[in-house]
Amino acid sequence: MDKLRIVKIGGNVIENQTALESFLLDFSLLDGRTLLVHGGGKEASQMATQLNIPVQMIDGRRVTDRATLELITMVYSGKINKSIVAQLQARGCNALGFTGADGNVILASKRPEKPIDFGFVGDITHINTPMIKMLLHAGITPVFCAITHDGSGQLLNTNADTVASALAQALASDFEVELLYCFEKKGVLEQVDNDESVLLKINTQRYQHLLKDQKIHSGMLPKLKNCFDALSKGVSKVFIGNAEMLKGQPPFTQIEL
């Protein structure tokens, strides 16, 4: 089977123009088939303030009302996505930008309003694998922002880590998929305030221990869930680290079943 690397970059890489350019250079140098998923960063929040769109939070989580959805669609699928696509093209990588609506590639359903109404947030229900396969085989590198659609005309906000995991799972029967989560840290840390305490391997057993010892901080919990979900659905390898990981530069964390 062909190898496919699915890389997700988070907001902290995107916010720093130098870090982003360096990341995109390393990404464009990866051999074989590649797919990129990017998060949003703080730009949308800054612009919300400028446009007087109030930020609504419930339980520390942002509510995606209609105005916020329009704003993040502009920032994620317009500004950030197209800037990444143009920069990858300049480095010889044939990038093509996507929301889930484009080519009907990611269908989602709006999250139920009970118990908490988070607004226009989508949970992925279907990945259009044949379309993505066709593009990958044509030498395209799909570049996804984390916007999906419900198939009835409604765009939806979906977590970028989850988009990357769902794509990896859907493509695992056609490719030998490696899933790489790139963020600002070198990997999953044993001590949250010690950047050098990178755990080199986490398997299911270790994960249970870490959970029991409350060593996994709250932001890392859903990311690790996405990692284990991917592995249990046939994704070959899953890694968490910073952009240096793309060059194979240790340390970084490998997640295993």
Place this chain on the structure above:
Amino acid sequence: MDKLRIVKIGGNVIENQTALESFLLDFSLLDGRTLLVHGGGKEASQMATQLNIPVQMIDGRRVTDRATLELITMVYSGKINKSIVAQLQARGCNALGFTGADGNVILASKRPEKPIDFGFVGDITHINTPMIKMLLHAGITPVFCAITHDGSGQLLNTNADTVASALAQALASDFEVELLYCFEKKGVLEQVDNDESVLLKINTQRYQHLLKDQKIHSGMLPKLKNCFDALSKGVSKVFIGNAEMLKGQPPFTQIEL
């Protein structure tokens, strides 16, 4: 040869949600292969005011400085393009949104700064026909906003009428291409202030007469140039009219050599 309809819609259709929905329904009902190019509308200007981005004009034409380019990229390729794509998907049309950078489909060069520096404005130099053909043959309806790129990482602002004409010309050797310019009027008017004075046919000779008699107002001149350019490069048929034209509903204007 397969038939391909390339439809361009202008800002006035996009600004009116009811008109846009009605247009997209008619567009989705067209048989055979289709491609859509959309303009921008006034939304970008309104948002420029909100974000305190000054509008710079030279000789009545807007200058695309860096802040304006970022803004129109957000509005055209983010908000407008993705809204159209999601609405077409809801009507069973397999739409996929594009800037010229996506899949490297439209290369342009930044217009020279002399005699007038219009900023980040691009003149089209190359269309990646094989990529667009592959997508059309896969049943995709490409949806283009009028943003191109220079292949070195720079996005550029390009006139949407020109994008539509350039795509039609590039695809004319592979498809029997019809190019339809949809705007708010029923067609090219003989008297500019009489909406019913639609000219049903304009050929080169008639065009010369109209020019001599100064019957063509300034906004229509570049559109008609794009029409004749397309016809001279092998595009089968070119029409100008309002959205009713998609249903074959006269009156509208047919342009002929």
